[in-house]
Structures are given as structure tokens and as C-alpha cells.
Amino acid sequence: MDVISNPLTIFSQLDYLRREGKRIGIVPTMGALHEGHLSLVRHAKQACDISVATIFVNPSQFGPNEDYQRYPRTLESDLQALDSVGCDFVFTPTMEAIYPSGYSTYVEPPRVAERWEGAYRPGHFRGVATIVLKLFMLVPAQVAYFGRKDYQQVAVISAMVRDLGVPIRIEACETIRDPDGLAMSSRNRYLSESERVRALSLSHALHRAQMMLDAGHRSPSELEQGMRDVLLSAPVDSIDYAVVVDPETLDPIESIQRDAVALIAARVGTTRLIDNRTLVRRT
Ligand code: AMP
Numbered sequence: 244m245d246v247i248s249n250p251l252t253i254f255s256q257l258d259y260l261r262r263e264g265k266r267i268g269i270v271p272t273m274g275a276l277h278e279g280h281l282s283l284v285r286h287a288k289q290a291c292d293i294s295v296a297t298i299f300v301n302p303s304q305f306g307p308n309e310d311y312q313r314y315p316r317t318l319e320s321d322l323q324a325l326d327s328v329g330c331d332f333v334f335t336p337t338m339e340a341i342y343p344s345g346y347s348t349y350v351e352p353p354r355v356a357e358r359w360e361g362a363y364r365p366g367h368f369r370g371v372a373t374i375v376l377k378l379f380m381l382v383p384a385q386v387a388y389f390g391r392k393d394y395q396q397v398a399v400i401s402a403m404v405r406d407l408g409v410p411i412r413i414e415a416c417e418t419i420r421d422p423d424g425l426a427m428s429s430r431n432r433y434l435s436e437s438e439r440v441r442a443l444s445l446s447h448a449l450h451r452a453q454m455m456l457d458a459g460h461r462s463p464s465e466l467e468q469g470m471r472d473v474l475l476s477a478p479v480d481s482i483d484y485a486v487v488v489d490p491e492t493l494d495p496i497e498s499i500q501r502d503a504v505a506l507i508a509a510r511v512g513t514t515r516l517i518d519n520r521t522l523v524r525r526t
Contacts, residue, residue: 257293266292284388314429466522
């Protein structure tokens with residue numbers, strides 16, 4: 244496994260391999276890796292000749308009162324984990340390489356970025372779109388792997404790539420969960436034992452939404468109330484949103500006529516967690 248910090252070096256090595264006909268898959272991450280991240284690398288390895296993980300804690304996607312400073316940085320164990328799954332390249336750019344002094348260019352994110360995370364984390368998707376586009380230019384990959392765990396992020400990046408004509412395919416991969424259902428997240432390590440128990444209510448609430456749909460409830464607001472009931476009985480400390488929306492536009496819907504997606508953001512202690520589930524209309 245090659246670990247490379249220099250943008251010119253990673254670009255020229257991968258550009259050479261691409262010209263030789265190799266298919267390159269990129270997995271952008273902020274490190275503090277867990278099985279969710281590693282599953283993306285496995286997907287890349289399966290479908291591509293060369294897998295590239297990137298590790299960069301991107302300051303521009305954190306709000307001023309968010310956890311940029313305390314975000315876990317575990318480079319040594321991240322590199323071991325990537326090596327153990329057979330990742331070929333790791334790109335670990337420096338801050339100066341990504342945001343040279345005087346940096347002032349940002350991507351204006353697409354419309355699908357406006358609601359939910361976009362509303363509760365102003366500027367977040369501007370930072371995400373900017374770093375992802377920059378990584379796509381430095382790592383000449385044909386395919387990029389993202390987790391559905393960050394459902395709106397996948398929608399934002401897919402729209403950006405479509406709108407700007409970026410020559411890369413976006414693959415969305417399933418959310419990896421702990422055996423009890425908690426969606427894996429780098430932020431789970433902030434949770435105390437008792438907070439972790441309360442955090443399970445997110446996946447339970449999503450399960451409740453599917454149960455209600457299966458039982459014939461077609462009204463998003465009924466399902467949303469059902470999810471809130473589960474979250475508040477845990478209890479979580481606050482709910483940013485718990486909604487059932489159109490799976491593509493993420494706009495609210497009046498009634499569930501086809502598949503929909505349930506999105507939740509809630510705080511447990513000081514930790515903000517997100518999770519989602521595609522709601523399948525079976526009847
Ligand atoms: P992050 O390091 O949190 O920026 O995440 C990097 C990538 O890993 C993103 O595409 C995430 O959606 C994805 N990811 C994070 N958690 C999971 C998970 N539990 N299952 C699958 N993918 C995940």
C-alpha cells in the first residue's frame with residue numbers, strides 16, 4: 244500500500260495507471276475508520292483494478308460550533324486497517340495542499356442540499372462539494388464510492404457530478420451497522436455506554452416507520468410521529484428532524500405512493516447522529 248501526501252505525486256502515479264487502462268476507484272473519508280469505510284474499499288477493490296482511499300478532516304464542512312477540533316484523528320490505525328483490506332493507495336493531503344493560503348474558491352451546492360442537513364448545518368454541503376470535487380481532480384478515478392449512511396450527501400454529490408459534467412460514476416453503498424442496528428459512525432466513539440443505548444433509538448425509529456407503512460399507514464406525518472415517539476421514549480436529547488420524504492428530491496411528500504426515505508438527525512448527549520432507511524412500499 245502506498246501512502247502519498249503530495250497531490251502531484253498521487254495524480255501522476257494514478258494518471259499513468261489510468262493511461263495503462265486501469266480502472267481506479269476512490270473512497271473519500273475523514274479517517275477514524277470503521278467497518279463502514281472498509282466496506283467501501285472492498286466495493287472498490289471488487290469492481291476496480293486500483294483502490295484509493297483518501298483521508299482528510301475537511302474544516303470547511305464543519306460549522307463554527309461543530310466538532311472539527313475534537314474529531315477523532317487515528318492515522319496509524321487507519322493505515323493498518325486499509326492495508327489489511329488490501330487498499331492500494333492512501334492519499335493523505337496536508338491542509339496547505341488542499342487550502343493554500345489565500346484559498347477562496349467554493350462549490351455552490353445543488354438544490355437537493357438545501358433542506359435537512361443543509362438547513363441544520365449551514366455551509367456543510369458547500370464544504371463537502373468543494374472537497375469532493377477537489378479530490379476528484381487530484382485522484383483521476385472512474386468510480387467513487389460513498390455510503391448511504393449519509394443519504395443526502397450522496398444525493399448532493401450525484402447532482403453536482405451530473406450538473407458539472409464531472410467524468411466519474413458515483414456508487415452508493417449500503418449502511419454498515421453494529422449487530423444491534425446502530426449505524427457505524429466515527430462519531431459513535433463520543434458516546435458513553437448509556438448514550439449508546441439511547442442512540443439505538445434512531446434505527447428503532449426507522450424500523451417503526453417501515454412497520455407502520457407495512458401496516459397500511461400512507462401518511463408521512465403519521466410515520467413521522469411514530470418515529471418521534473420512539474426517539475423521545477429513549478430519550479434522545481433533541482431531534483433536528485425525523486421525516487419521510489421523496490427519495491430523490493428529498494422534498495416532503497403528501498402521501499406514500501411509492502418507495503420513500505426516512506431521514507433522522509438527533510442529538511444524544513453532545514453527539515449529533517444521523518441515520519436513514521429506504522421505506523419500501525410492499526402493498
Ligand atoms: P466520513 O469519514 O464520515 O466522511 O465518511 C466517509 C464515507 O464513509 C462516506 O461516504 C460515508 O457515507 C461512508 N460511511 C460512513 N459510515 C458508514 C457506514 N456505517 N456504512 C457505510 N458507509 C459509511
